[in-house]
């Protein structure tokens with residue numbers, strides 16, 4: 090199918106002082122090679138010079154053009170606009186203070202990043218002859234990080250926890266641990282070893298999915314935990330006291346909050362695992378209390394119990410039993426996945442593990458429901 | 467080299483370990499039901515006879531304690547996900563600890579009542 094020649098670009102608009110954000114729709118001509126950034130620049134040039142956006146290099150190197158296109162974090166300069174459908178929605182990054190239209194304040198992001206130790210000085214290049222040092226799985230220069238902030242925008246924990254250190258900064262801390270170059274890796278470890286550090290991550294791995302330069306922050310966080318929990322091999326240098334993150338946002342962060350847990354656009358399986366785990370967990374807490382309340386009937390003698398059993402055979406109750414079984418199975422099996430992945434044991438296999446968890450859940454659910462139906466009839 | 471144990475690490479590991487223990491206990495629970503309660507657990511008398519088995523009572527009590535701790539740690543994690551400031555963490559920990567004691571206490575009392583019921 091040939092791409093449409095005109096696309097309606099639905100653009101998020103907000104200027105300081107506006108009561109609320111809104112969307113403006115612009116018709117833009119599109120060729121198969123037109124990028125989102127080019128389309129936005131064309132709008133600015135030909136239709137609305139007040140449109141605020143950030144960009145610099147135009148070739149996925151500076152990290153300034155991060156945006157959300159149809160709900161997914163991308164670098165606008167290398168994201169083609171064609172074949173996305175007749176209407177495409179463009180929004181600013183989340184979990185950062187909004188300055189106007191598509192521009193967010195990256196100040197808080199850089200501030201946390203700096204605390205990670207800034208492992209950004211390019212003093213070596215990996216060449217064909219390069220060999221990873223002992224303890225380093227493969228050569229990935231942390232200079233790979235563009236500081237684009239896409240990972241923080243997509244992270245469901247950053248969406249709700251303003252103190253969270255965030256994926257990029259913790260990936261930077263892991264880089265310091267891997268290759269200290271004169272820095273103190275123990276200090277980096279102590280920095281992430283806090284409630285709002287690596288232990289707050291829920292392994293949704295959206296950060297790794299959206300990262301345009303294969304930094305794999307999710308895997309880095311799992312590796313930090315593994316190092317902190319298992320302790321080997323030891324990095325050189327004395328331990329330093331943990332520093333509290335000195336987060337000083339320059340304005341109100343546009344945190345999406347709970348909505349981020351339920352926004353299905355452009356999300357990967359790790360994210361769904363996180364959301365389902367949270368929802369089933371909360372539901373099971375409610376069930377635990379309900380279960381104790383029901384069991385009190387046992388203490389009241391046979392008559393009360395028989396009444397309950399009659400109720401428990403109703404179709405609605407059986408349907409709820411099926412739902413409960415799903416919750417228990419998914420939460421339990423995914424819990425094993427979270428424990429393994431969260432300690433770095435299978436961080437690169439988290440996707441495959443998710444499908445295995447889902448398959449096993451459904452198989453056991455089918456067996457459980459069959460047993461339930463047989464027990465009633 | 468091992469690192470100084472931070473509270474955050476301890477909580478996370480406790481959450482993971484209690485979760486793994488629950489998976490095991492649940493497995494044992496189903497196996498026990500299969501062998502101990504062969505006629506099923508439908509009538510009052512069957513349930514009372516089942517929980518009177520000492521191993522079953524121990525299993526149910528252990529399950530209750532672990533599930534209460536795991537649930538409390540889960541709620542704590544959700545509260546921190548929503549940015550609970552450090553100053554409030556102590557209060558939350560205390561409230562959750564009270565909740566665990568109440569749930570476990572009530573559950574054990576129920577278990578004792580049922581075990582003493584007419585079989």
Ligand code: SF4
Pocket residue numbers: 152233234235236237238239240241256257260296299300301302303304305306
């Ligand atoms: S880790 Fe990846 S997504 Fe995050 S800021 Fe760096 S390049 Fe961007």
Ligand code: FES
Pocket residue numbers: 144145146147148149150151152153154155164165166167
């Ligand atoms: S403009 Fe530099 S990365 Fe897109």
